Amino acid sequence: MQKWFVPAAVVCGLMFAIAPVLIAQAPYESTMGLVQKIFYVHLPSAWIFLLSAIVCGVASLRYLFGGNPRHDRTAWAAAELVVLFGAITLITGPLWARKAWGVWWQWDVRLTSSLMGWMVAVAYMLLRKYGGPGSDKLGAGLALFGMANVPFIYISVNYWRTIHPTTNVVPTLPTSFGLPLWFSAVTFLLMFVLLLRLRVRLEEQRSRLDALYLATDE
């Protein structure tokens, strides 16, 4: 493991401890009140959800046309993080929506496309787990098709009305809201990098193990 890993993990843990204090001190939003505080985990996890999906897609593309197993390991690790952060986004979202919109779920464009993206990632995991030999290439193809699919889902669902706020509100936030949000976002980003590194490490160990087994067989 690299030298930076342990200090970074300590910093990440500290930031996780500090974040709730900052969030608790942030002022209440005018119309939604207390429940709006879900925002400080919902938005950063949604960003990381998107980031890990992009990492998975790019790594898959490079694996498919380059064939370097390193990219395959990154893609698999990132796909697992898509499932993790997607689950966080998709659970915290309805909890907030129940209070803010009065419903748990709405077939709105952002919600639907997030759900479909998450489902593609779950399908990817199922494929990698139960697909047997050859599922690495197949998974890369699936990730590629999943990426190409996003604009179509977005356009098709956008044809109905949308009630989810756009991300344009983020730069206009006053500092009292903005500081906890950015702090939380950086914490999530650090968490993502650490988890990705850890998960890739696991895959590296696994391939070492496979190589050793092959060596003992001979």
Next chain:
Amino acid sequence: MHRILFAMVCVCVALAGPAIVWAQQPAPQQQEEFVPIDELPAQDQLPAAPLLVAAYSFVALALFAYVVSVARRMATVQRELERLESDLKRSGRT
């Protein structure tokens, strides 16, 4: 791995249950006069608390469970690696 996932699901259901029950309580009667916010009963002021608690506990639990699951998988692989390496060394000597 499966046990952790199962435990995670159980905890989520346990957390979501009270939140759903609380959130589905009928909406309060239409109010007919102005009531300052600090004179409202505590329940009306904070109907959001269970939702908020559920959200934050889910985040913490999910991240924790994931780290534990990766750590366990790594420990298994590590153990196997060490066993195999010592086997290899022994068979190399004899």
Next chain:
Amino acid sequence: MFARIVWLVLRKDFTVEVRSLEIAYTMLFFAVSCVLIFAFALVQEGQAPEGGAAGILWIAIAFAGTLALGRTFERERQSETLRALLLAPAARPAIYVGKLLGIVALLLGAEMILVPLVALLFQAPLLSRPGWLAIILVLGTLGFAAVGTLFAAMLVRARSRDVLLPVLLYPITVPVIIAGVRATAALLQPEVDASIIYFWLALLVCFDVVFVTLALWTFEPLMTD
């Protein structure tokens, strides 16, 4: 050369299928049973739920399509003919196109029977504008089969392929299903709003173009060991 290979693959599949008609019969029977189950579940006192027909038609197509895709490639796997096909000195994209056209033809044949059946059981005026419906069905089927053929071909070598095909296929084909259902539903309105149908048709055309191109592009690296 390309067209000739496509034609040869298509003719081969057609000859094999005509000999037994196994896939055609089983798929058709399965699709009809699907529609009947929906009719039992949803039609109450002779009244079909409003706007249900479009959705049920597309669900039946998607289910039947998965079955046909799975069976077509299972047959290739059992007799190791896909390997032989890939070893032949033919362009891989041409093999893909031949397979794709075979599946599309099979599904269009099934739709010829499904459409009147759904129209009858759900009292929907599906056949009042046959031209529009035909365009929607062809474009939707092409999009569904374009993704399905590639995935089914890739899954031939994988374990538990029967379960994995629908698992992988449905999340990816969601836009096709949405567009197909919405366009068909718009067609069933008493006053047809042409702009809505144009929008969904445009989306279907874009989807078909993007995914057929993507499949042609990735078929080669995906099918090599």
